[in-house]
Amino acid sequence: MGVAVLSGVIDGLNARNSLGTSQQDSSHASGTSTPVDLSSSQAIMEAKECSLPSNFVCTVNRHESAKSLRKTMDALGDVGKQVKILQGKGVNAEAVRASDVVLLCAKPQMAHSILNEPGMQDALANKLVISILAGVTIAQISSWVPESTKVVRAMPNTPCKIREGMTVVSALPADWTFEKELILAIFRSIGRCRFLEEKHFDACTALCGSGPAFAVTVLEAMADGGVMMGLPRAEAVELAAQSMQGIARMVLETGVHPAALKDSVTTPGGCTIAGLLALEDGKVRSTMARTIQVATTHAAGLGQSKK
Ligand SMILES: NC(=O)C1=CN([C@@H]2O[C@H](COP(=O)(O)OP(=O)(O)OC[C@H]3O[C@@H](n4cnc5c(N)ncnc54)[C@H](OP(=O)(O)O)[C@@H]3O)[C@@H](O)[C@H]2O)C=CC1
């Protein structure tokens, strides 16, 4: 089975898939993902057990991107070296023709023209298209491909690069059992994966797709506070990052409500409550919640123009 990745957006996604260990389906959200040695034979064995696709073709637009992606793939070892990277006129249709599964990863406004390139309609017949494009609906994509093409949406995030990603996939029809297994095999190999109705996708785009940018902004601000109080920058970043990772894992692994975890740190009359009150003065909760609201509304508008 082959996968065409129309643009190498999440660089390494495809080569890593072919080597990935299986992660949990977060419909039962426990456990964590662990980066694996990409060159280990154990990883290759596990990949085979998961029925992961074995042939990969990536397409990009610019020569420089093709070169840089080639370097990334080659650095992954033998499997990465087998990934084909194509660039130039007509390569998208060529890649789709050679594949069973298509990961659509270009900019939202490019989808329509890419899917209408010469030869593409024939190439897409009976294929599974997984689109990670923000804001572009299944109905839109379905109207641009042959009737026999199966279309799903996925919203991954940048931590996929270290197999700590969160990917939401649009709910599948009940009889798509093979597709479900395949999609889980692909996205569990780079983190958690869960299915949600497409109506939630703009919110998922904001929370999961954009979320890493929001979280790292808070992380940076915490580190800045440490620097202000005399901590060296590198240590301040480490302390902030590990504190955020630790408490996030506690939420996922214990299932305890975030407010209860906050209360458990908060000694009466102590420094945590002093800091929390300063946070509330800064309206941090409504600011964060509004951030997701604004990003969700913006996501809904992406890809609504074909230009
Ligand atoms: N960034 C993120 O964290 C996430 C992004 N997304 C979605 O992923 C998509 C890409 O986003 P992002 O990576 O940030 O954008 P980039 O601009 O970084 O990537 C766009 C990619 O599309 C390629 N491309 C452009 N034209 C073509 C073409 N005609 N055929 C094939 N490939 C082409 C580009 O190649 P070249 O470099 O050669 O121009 C580039 O690799 C968007 O739809 C976004 O909504 C979804 C989840 C998370």
Ligand SMILES: O=C(O)[C@@H]1CCC=N1
């Ligand atoms: O900013 C964006 O539009 C994309 C979608 C989610 C993350 N990045």
